[in-house]
Amino acid sequence: MQRQAETIGKRWDYCAKGYDAIVQNEFAGEVAEKWSGLLKEHAPCEKGSVLDIGTGPGFFAVLMGQMGWKVTGIDCSGKMVETASENAKKAGVSAEFYQMDNHQLDFPDESFDYIICRNVTWILYDPLRALEEWKRVLKPGGRVLYFDANWHMTGDEAYREAIKRDEEEYRRLYGEPENTYTGDADTDEEFDKVLYFKEVLRPEWDEIHLPELGYEKIQVIPRVNEQVYSEEKKLLYRSIPMFLVRADKPEE
Template sequence: MMSTKMTNTIKRRYNRISSIFNLMDNMMPEGWRKELLKEAQGKVLEIGVGTGTNLPYYPDNIDLTAIDFSPKMLEKAKEKTQKNNHAVALLEMDAENLIFEDNSFDTIISTCVFCSVPDPVQGLKEIHRVLKPSGKVLMLEHMRSDHPVIGKGMDFLNPIGLHIVGANINRRTMENIEQSGLKVESQVFLMGSVMRKITLTKKC
């Protein structure tokens, strides 16, 4: 697991940009969120809720818990729940160390989160642990391009984004998923190989 120092550094960066994060988050096409979140059902956990951009798109008949390790982000998300009357439990929590019991959730959501989790494999292992055997993980994630030239360019530029906002643009997310014990049920390429909609389940 990555050091507490790294986690705290990234947390401070996200606290710092919380006031403008909603503008950054809204750069993702609304249709991608709607398509993903309409599949949420049962007891749902959102990892990295940020300022709550996803909250208006969830179905009504779910039991929603949403976490983030940035208290400033959670303040913004709470404002959205108050304005829109959304029933959601908002908790400050690290994705690498979830407090929930094993096999707790029917659906787990992440949208552009695993670029910033300091130890993404540990975070994904925690998702595997708290997901019910019949459950699904629904993800919208950006990652390192499969194109050799573009991928190397992302490697070169990555330190800039990491320093400013704590997000990596060159994460090898599919390899990290493989190490976590989760199984790829489907993946849809939304923007070349960089942006993908991914559905995961537990391996048998």
């Protein structure tokens, strides 16, 4: 398990600078306000303790801190943790950040009211274990909210062709899409091998397995692209829907 976490962390170390550039643009524009609205709308309470899993450069962590929550962020990449800490300080937000495997959390049972993450669950190597662990650290009645898409999924020919068409139109209008990865091919190949969801369609998978893990009050929104993306990204990711999944840990 440690080896898989290290493989994923190493890959995302190479993305920290590029992802930070994206996040800085989000902070500066209207996208941050859109995300804050969604995080607030789906929160289980007005304020409390929140865990941002796969915090990356700390985008969600900063937004939640600005809303008055007690914030903890984790990431398997040490460089992402460093970047998130710097961004929180710049924003005047008090938050704690740790390098940690998303599947094995170093927190006591029932530590958090709210768990949030964006574009993280697709990189899980054992999602059932991870989601069980997340439920463990939630307080009774606590909530997990995550946003993701079928990133890196092979899909069928029609799916691949649709993505290709979107990318070509994007290039024609806006130039080359951002590529945040700056590492070597071997690291990226090793990362690709540990991806559980590479051939698994979601959020159908989540709708099946979250109840089995003991979550309740499950809500799935299959597409939120139009709510959270800039005009450019609405085009680039037109054929890759970002979905929302919300689920609660039962009250005692």
